[in-house]
Amino acid sequence: MVDTQAGALRAHNVTVRFQGITAINEVSLSLEPGDIRGLIGPNGAGKTTLVNVLSGLETPSCGHVTLDGRSLQGRPPHQFRRRGIARTFQSGRLFGELTVAENVIVPAVNLGFTSRQAAAHARELLAWVNLADKTELIAGILAGTDNRRLGIARALAANPRFILLDEPAAGMSEIECEEITRLITAIPQTFAAGVLLIDHNMEVVMRACERIHVLDSGRMIAEGAPAEVRSNQAVISAYLGIVVTGQRRRVNVDAA
Ligand SMILES: Nc1ncnc2c1ncn2[C@@H]1O[C@H](COP(=O)(O)OP(=O)(O)OP(=O)(O)O)[C@@H](O)[C@H]1O
Ligand SMILES: [Mg+2]
Secondary structure (H helix, E strand, C coil): CCCCCCCCEEEEEEEEEECCEEEEEEEEEEECCCCEEEEECCCCCCHHHHHHHHCCCCCCCEEEEEECCEECCCCCHHHHHHCCEEECCCCCCCCCCCEHHHHHHHHHHHCCCCHHHHHHHHHHHHHHCCCHHHCCCEHHHCCHHHHHHHHHHHHHCCCCCEEEEECCCCCCCHHHHHHHHHHHHHHHHHHCCEEEEECCCHHHHHHHCCEEEEEECCEEEEEECHHHHHCCHHHHHHHHCHHHHCCCCCCCCCCC
């Protein structure tokens, strides 16, 4: 397939099936350098599955991923990382027994930085995410929201071209959400990286993102600017409207 969007990270008609469950169904999404795109949808909609595909952790049953127009089909996750695709994990997945600084240094060294470069880079990144005073703490004892910021610093350690953030604001207070929104919106200019942001906090997503994609039961049901998505009837029925009935606790009701 000819991909006219050089520089873009794209999922083309991707389907992922797990023993009878279709987690995502013919989903396409294009992320360009400088973008901050949102990906929202109810629990189980397929958001993490799509991030797994875009970062090489999951191989699509159908469809494929391209970077700069070249297919990454069949490549292992470390080759996605080497080509500049970084991600954070919903569950954290930090090295709990290493220090905060080492959590950033190790992936940078693995991707070819010298120890000295990696240590200097880690100091800068950890200061940027407001963890400068915690660099020597053992990561396993960090509070939940510090974990999220460490996850972002770690993903940025390899100077990625694209960073995929899976629920970075989960469990954060209002003030922490404001801070993380500021950090996320600064990523394209500060690090020259495009961002895909998944979160159930609509205030964070609507403020940070220029465009938002909406998944429901594995299908992409809408894409548009925040105002378009907020007033889209299908999105309200599938996701945003649910918060009014209080069934979907993980969504920030006020912002939706
Ligand atoms: N490894 C797996 N094996 C079987 N089913 C899976 C697997 N991973 C995900 N699923 C299923 O695929 C669907 C999509 O899951 P996914 O984790 O992508 O949703 P999500 O949108 O990220 O949800 P959440 O908002 O709760 O994080 C769900 O039905 C889930 O149970
Ligand atoms: Mg998820």
